[in-house]
Amino acid sequence: MKRLLKAFGWIFLFIMTAAAAVFLTLYLLMRMFCYGPSESARDTFVSTMLETGGMKFVISWFFTDEEVMEITGANEPAEIASDTDADLVNIPSASDNDAQADDTRAETDIPEALRAAYEADDDGDGLILVPITAHTFSASLLVIRDPSRIRLSSSYPWSTEARERNGLTVGQHCEQSDAVAGINAGEYVTSGTNWGGMPVGVVVQDGEILYNGPSYGDVMVGFNEDNILVVKDVSGMSAASFQSYVTENHITDAASFKDISGGNINHFTKLIINGEAVELGGKGSGANPRTAIAQCADGTVLFLCTDGRGTGGHLGATGQDLIDLLIQYGAVNAANLDGGSSSALFFNGEYTTGSTHMLYADTSRNVPTAFVVMK
Numbered sequence: 001m002k003r004l005l006k007a008f009g010w011i012f013l014f015i016m017t018a019a020a021a022v023f024l025t026l027y028l029l030m031r032m033f034c035y036g037p038s039e040s041a042r043d044t045f046v047s048t049m050l051e052t053g054g055m056k057f058v059i060s061w062f063f064t065d066e067e068v069m070e071i072t073g074a075n076e077p078a079e080i081a082s083d084t085d086a087d088l089v090n091i092p093s094a095s096d097n098d099a100q101a102d103d104t105r106a107e108t109d110i111p112e113a114l115r116a117a118y119e120a121d122d123d124g125d126g127l128i129l130v131p132i133t134a135h136t137f138s139a140s141l142l143v144i145r146d147p148s149r150i151r152l153s154s155s156y157p158w159s160t161e162a163r164e165r166n167g168l169t170v171g172q173h174c175e176q177s178d179a180v181a182g183i184n185a186g187e188y189v190t191s192g193t194n195w196g197g198m199p200v201g202v203v204v205q206d207g208e209i210l211y212n213g214p215s216y217g218d219v220m221v222g223f224n225e226d227n228i229l230v231v232k233d234v235s236g237m238s239a240a241s242f243q244s245y246v247t248e249n250h251i252t253d254a255a256s257f258k259d260i261s262g263g264n265i266n267h268f269t270k271l272i273i274n275g276e277a278v279e280l281g282g283k284g285s286g287a288n289p290r291t292a293i294a295q296c297a298d299g300t301v302l303f304l305c306t307d308g309r310g311t312g313g314h315l316g317a318t319g320q321d322l323i324d325l326l327i328q329y330g331a332v333n334a335a336n337l338d339g340g341s342s343s344a345l346f347f348n349g350e351y352t353t354g355s356t357h358m359l360y361a362d363t364s365r366n367v368p369t370a371f372v373v374m375k
Contacts, residue, residue, distance in 0.1 A: 035062075046071050048286025048316070051267065051340060085274045086228045088332050091147060091299030111330040114296060117143045127181065127373065129347055132325065136287055137317045140345045140352035141329065142181055142303040142373075147227035149374045150301055152185065152203070152253035153177045156210045158368065159197045167196025167366030170346045179372035181347040183291050183303045186221075186255025186369045187338050196342075196366030201256030202234060203369055204246055212239045214256070219269035221293060221335040222254020229295035231270055231335045233259070255369045257337055268319055272334040277323045287315040289343040289353075293371060294326045294334035302329055303371070305345035305353040341365055 036042070046059055046068065059068060110118070117128045126145035132138065144150065153173035159166055167188070174182040189198040201218040203211035207225075214220075214234040221231055230251065234242055245251070258267040270278050271292060289308040295301050304326065308316020319336065326334045344364030345353045355364045 043071055044286050051286050051288050082273050084230045084333055089228050113328045114330045136315045137306040139306040144301040144373055147299045147301045151372050152205045153370045153372045154205050155368045167368050170344045170364040170370050173370035174346050174372055177372045180375045182370045182372035183345050184342045184367045185371050187257050188368045199368040204251050204254040207252050214242050217258035217260035218256045219259050220254050220256045225250040225252050229333050269335050271323050272331050275332050280320055287318055288340055290317045290339045291337040291343040292322050294331035296330040297332050305343050
């Protein structure tokens with residue numbers, strides 16, 4: 001018995017020593033980022049950690065609130081007050097024949113990268129998956145030629161009590177909507193026992209407001225009845241004014257994310273508005289898994305999902321990475337959506353990019369909303 005207890009004691013001591021060594025190594029590595037010779041590495045590290053759901057506290061080990069404000073302030077995106085201009089998007093009508101539609105697209109001066117994607121549509125279903133490899137991330141870009149196929153799926157009615165009712169994976173959102181593809185959409189509550197079942201901000205599905213709680217920093221991302229992507233700051237709206245906005249502007253499907261920089265929060269939504277890229281200070285954000293949605297001048301919608309946080313040895317994408325890539329494919333309007341471990345793209349029955357929350361698992365986190373592509 002004594003030998004057994006002694007063996008357990010040695011095992012316990014070994015485990016605790018190994019854990020302490022790992023913790024010390026990670027701490028010293030993070031300290032090197034914070035106080036090393038590279039301010040760029042420091043800013044990226046701080047911004048990256050502030051964008052996580054549960055690791056923000058790490059920054060307080062190394063920096064005061066004033067120092068964090070100084071760093072995030074230097075990386076804060078410039079404000080774009082303009083609303084989405086629908087006239088910049090010219091979608092071929094359903095009555096146009098194929099030749100007319102191609103002529104309309106030709107007039108929009110399609111970028112080379114987007115034209116190459118169109119030419120790769122071998123089966124003619126209007127959906128082209130483009131794999132992308134960059135220095136710090138890999139990504140899946142889904143090109144959707146017909147914007148009328150986009151819908152918002154939700155796990156409504158909302159619940160934070162029973163796990164089985166809290167949110168759906170992106171694949172489950174596609175299954176319930178009979179959709180061929182989908183990406184995670186809006187922000188949601190992540191504290192307590194919630195499993196992605198309670199949204200934050202606003203949710204509109206099929207013209208009906210399912211969640212109406214606009215608050216500081218909220219930016220609505222969605223579509224109107226003309227299938228135009230609308231990116232709208234709703235942070236100053238009351239529930240009543242948001243109801244009026246949805247009605248007057250014929251918003252059909254939308255969710256929201258936040259534009260907030262400072263303190264222990266670093267979120268951004270607007271990427272490109274009316275063809276104008278948001279000007280970023282520094283890199284504008286940390287390196288993380290990302291989900292973004294965009295629309296081109298001919299109405300084509302882009303779903304973009306990147307990896308990160310060690311997946312495939314990649315750190316992730318910055319805000320500038322998203323902007324550069326989406327401009328390359330002709331985005332006129334573009335928005336960042338909820339990212340990190342929520343980022344996932346589901347297409348044709350499988351995840352082309354899955355959640356980094358569950359490494360090597362072919363799935364996503366449970367989320368309350370997803371943008372899906374109907375069959």
